[in-house]
Amino acid sequence: MIVGKVLGTVVSTVKHESYRGLKLYVVQPLGADNNFEGDSFLAVDTVSSGVGDTVLVIREGNGARQVLKRQELPIRSVIVGVVDEVDVVRGRGGEA
Amino acid sequence: MYLGKVIGNVVASRKAADMEGLRLMVVQPLGHDGNPKGNIVVAADAVNSGPGDTVHLVSSREAALAFKVSFIPVDAAIVGIVDSVDVEARP
Numbered sequence: 007m008i009v010g011k012v013l014g015t016v017v018s019t020v021k022h023e024s025y026r027g028l029k030l031y032v033v034q035p036l037g038a039d040n041n042f043e044g045d046s047f048l049a050v051d052t053v054s055s056g057v058g059d060t061v062l063v064i065r066e067g068n069g070a071r072q073v074l075k076r077q078e079l080p081i082r083s084v085i086v087g088v089v090d091e092v093d094v095v096r097g098r099g100g101e102a
Numbered sequence: 103m104y105l106g107k108v109i110g111n112v113v114a115s116r117k118a119a120d121m122e123g124l125r126l127m128v129v130q131p132l133g134h135d136g137n138p139k140g141n142i143v144v145a146a147d148a149v150n151s152g153p154g155d156t157v158h159l160v161s162s163r164e165a166a167l168a169f170k171v172s173f174i175p176v177d178a179a180i181v182g183i184v185d186s187v188d189v190e191a192r193p
Contacts, residue, residue, distance in 0.1 A: 013134060013189045013190065014134065014187060014188045014189030014190060015187070015188045015189075016105070016158060016182075016184055016186075016187050016188075017184070017185045017186045017187075017188070018158065018182035018183055018184050018185055019183070019185055020149050020150075020182065020183040021149060021158075021181060021182030021183065022148050022149060022168055022181040022182060024168075024181075025181065025182060030103075030158065030182075032134040032187065032189055045133065045139065046133060046134045047103060047104055048103035048104055048105065048158055049103065050103075057190060058190070067162065067163055067164045067167075070164070078167050079164065079167055080148070080160045080164045080165060080166075080167045080168035080179055080181050081103070081160065081164060082103060082160055082161070082162060082163075082164040083103045
């Protein structure tokens with residue numbers, strides 16, 4: 007999983023039926039120091055998150071299908087939590 | 103899952119039998135700011151998109167799940183035509 011920030015919304019009228027009723031967000035991964043790190047991607051929301059929220063995202067198909075409770079889904083990135091706080095301890099080998 | 107722009111299509115007469123009938127589109131992946139990001143890909147189209155459309159795609163095994171026929175050997179699929187992307191400016 008990764009921690010990311012919801013930057014915005016993607017709206018599509020014509021889309022695969024498995025995306026109906028789901029919110030599709032632009033998510034920017036965050037590094038340990040809470041800065042933007044890496045490329046943004048798209049993810050489907052399952053926890054009523056919103057733009058500006060820091061969220062937990064799973065980017066794996068089997069997990070996505072498990073959370074959405076359906077088998078035949080062309081979806082592999084799913085927001086599975088809204089993050090209250092991230093606490094990273096420095097000096098344990100992961101020096102910046 | 104990512105955004106992209108359809109910039110063309112691919113015609114391949116000789117291909118794997120499981121790929122018969124697939125619409126294969128050339129797509130330039132985009133960042134959320136609309137700028138090109140990364141190399142072009144060929145994606146199977148599940149929503150009847152066309153050149154010029156901004157679309158969203160899914161990669162890997164989930165691309166195959168966009169199609170009712172099982173099990174298409176594709177690793178990228180167009181699963182939506184994008185009406186708008188609304189991103190707040192970074193403070």
